[in-house]
Amino acid sequence: MPALTNVMDQPSNTVVMRKNIEESALPEKEYQEFKTQIFEAIWRDLDPLEEEIENNEHVPHEIVDPLLRNMGAFGLLIPKRYGGIGLSTRQYLPILSEFSKIQGGIRVLVHVHNSASHGLLEAASEEMLQEILPDVAQGRKSVAFGLTEPDHGTGMDIGTTAVRDGDDYVINGRKWLITNSDIASHFIIICKTDSSAGAAGISAILVDRGTPGFTITPLPETMGCKGGEHGQLDLVNVRVPANRIIGKEGQGLTQMEELLEISRVFIAATSLGTAERSFELSLAFAKRRVTFGKPIGSRQAIQRYLAEMGTDIYALRGMIDDAANKWDQGRRIPAEASMCKLFGLEAVGRVTDRALLIHGGIGYTRAHRIERLYRDARLNWLEEGPPTIQIAVAAGKFLSGYDWNA
Template sequence: MTVGLPDDEYTALRDRVFTTIWKELDPLEHQIEDTETIPLDIVLPALRNCGAFGLIVPREYGGAGLSIAQYLPILAEFAKIQGGIRTIVHVHNSFAHALSEIGNEEQKRAILPGAAVGEKSLAFALTEPGNGTGMDLSTRAHRDGDDYVLNGRKWLITNSDIASHFLVLAKTADREVSAIIVPRETPGFTIAALPETMGCKGAEHGELTFTDVRVPATNLVGAEGEGIAHLERALEISRVFIAASSLGTASRALELSLAFSQERVTFGKPIAQRQAIQRYLAEMAVDVYALRGMLADVAAKWDRDQRIPAESSLLKQFGLEAVGRVTDRALLVHGGIGYTRKYPIERLYRDARLNWLEEGPPTVQYLVAARELLGGYQFDDAFDSPAR
């Protein structure tokens, strides 16, 4: 059971982060979009100072130890502003949290206190240029005495510019995948930039190459060959984080649309008085409200130590579809001017599309959810019918 911070401490921390988001980070939007570069000399200190890097690092390792119910609204707020900043915060926190759950004590002591204050950061390296994800991975790690030696390539790895450590998924045997921590400065490990992305601009998602990269066998996370199980555990909650990001982006698009529809006058009346526009607004609100409810449900379950394998994939899928619909409608409410950079709608629209791909595309979410449901998965909530 995770209780998180007491209410008054949580409110103070949340308000400090929200103030940083709106007063220090949101004003950087145009600079980042114009240059496709995040000014890390401004953004990283701002994130460190408000405590954004330690939000879900447990308190014994120097973090705030928020519950998931407390963390989700903060992450959602980040998804209202420039998306590259949200991806930095998401990946850092998500994999610091993963390490706190699957790492051993030595690994946690080595990385988490630094991660809590933003001096260290763990990126997650799964996706490969030449192969599919999971058992199809081609990156190999073989045991050589007290070391593992890694060879292979990864790409699209977020925070490749700032991470101090990479949690690399590699094959240690034919049907076995293992999770191994590779420090950034290890000889034979190189990182190259990939072309700029459609949205969430400025964040780096680099290509990693491992050529006879040697790390101590103590860098293995969990048992050898159990990488897929660790991956599933880490992605279960990380998919919820993506859905919270979808909620933040959708909520901002709705807020902007409500305001714009009352300002924009056509044929002598604000467009908000037209039933067609009211329908768009109400449909957007249906998605936002449903997503809020689903997030509250999974957060409560996770915080009371329940696994959520079906919910997390269903929620991630619903979130990306919801934010897709909401940003489509927000663009329509804004009309032609919404397609320009006068309003943040066009940026929210582009930023949201990353939610399709993060932590697995829709086909993977369908597969995971269907596998659970066909296996007899129960949602374990008040709607269950014990009589049948």
């Protein structure tokens, strides 16, 4: 998912509370049992599919979707009253990190499905939630998020428009790189409902797959996270009822900033999982690989790599935990989320680089999972906005008086 760039426009503040605080969390014992079960299922059922997905550059949904459904992965952040598992953000993060250790196409699917449904939960009307979430929680439906455009920048620069015509909106525009475009039943389309109103002219509208005038085209395969589908959406005079607006007209920017905020922490958790797996594999390799009569782990050069990798992982864990804690208390975390995302991508970049060095030449081949983890991690630069955007958001908040120590 993408970036928004207008944070400098927000009023300065100390602590901003979210309007819709979803206070769902499993009781601790129930959570620990659920976590144990889903971790086991990830490794037992999904990890063995890696080679097939990497070879075919395709996630076999007929196999993967029932497995995800059985383990509850489609409804992780959806409250129990809509048929979901009902995890809090803090409870969800370790599970997303675990998914980030296995094949990346599966992680992308799980992340976008859960993140978009979480965004809907925070912003949509009760009527819309009742209609959609029970099916989303079971993976019978899926929501994707359409912000990024081929012809415009992200945020205030978007070119997609929705013009009110009687009881409908008529949408025109183009989106691309939209994850899960092969499986999504619904798309949150960010568009301008009033081009003269600045930030207040941006809205989010839910568009059903199959609406006349709405075409979805697959884009070329990606470097990593193979099998994740990221399509182009063409909307030509797409007519949707006015009640498909999410929240109220003109609230799109605020809603999306809120969605992206927590989603940036989700991407940081992805960086963490990939870094943890790379570290585990590197540690084992450093003990196993013998040169000049000694394991390479006994050499100071390799020890330095390992210590630096551990330091990055330890620091990232702490940041994510703090940000998620604040979010679960109902706080907005604009600077913290961008810093988590920024540090996370830098940390996983360093860790996967060092993992490759520890493995030597064989690490560059598909004989070891380091090669796949290295490629998968590069998506973390882009999802929910590239580093320059995270810098602009965090610095913009600090310059406008945001007190993150409060």
